[in-house]
């Protein structure tokens with residue numbers, strides 16, 4: 595098994611300042627944005643790499659400038675079996691996790707022993723406009739879980755097989 599670095603999500607206070615810096619100064623492009631869940635805070639995804647939906651994302655609503663800005667760090671696993679292995683490892687140490695599917699990924703969200711947020715995920719075959727989030731059942735086998743993903747997200751905007759996807763960035 596191996597885990598590849600994927601992205602970091604930060605909690606932010608000032609959207610305009612942050613986006614100006616990351617897009618105008620550093621050249622990142624916005625790939626998607628929207629409420630993280632119904633009536634929830636906005637999340638803005640940015641990337642330099644058209645093949646990586648987001649290398650960074652920002653969640654609005656960091657209350658206290660002295661609190662940590664880290665929302666979560668994220669690693670990509672290669673296969674569903676590896677994702678199941680991660681689940682087994684977390685179970686072994688009684689680490690709670692939230693299985694969340696973004697349509698384009700199947701993820702486990704959890705905290706390290708010092709409460710730093712983490713995500714480990716695999717890609718699904720599809721792209722779909724973000725943000726999206728539905729709890730998925732890790733007890734399903736790979737075929738069943740992929741059928742569930744397709745059925746759950748196929749009517750969402752921008753749902754398309756990744757190999758046919760043309761949308762990379764939204765203009766800002």
Ligand SMILES: [Fe+2]
Pocket residue numbers: 601603666668713
């Ligand atoms: Fe993430």
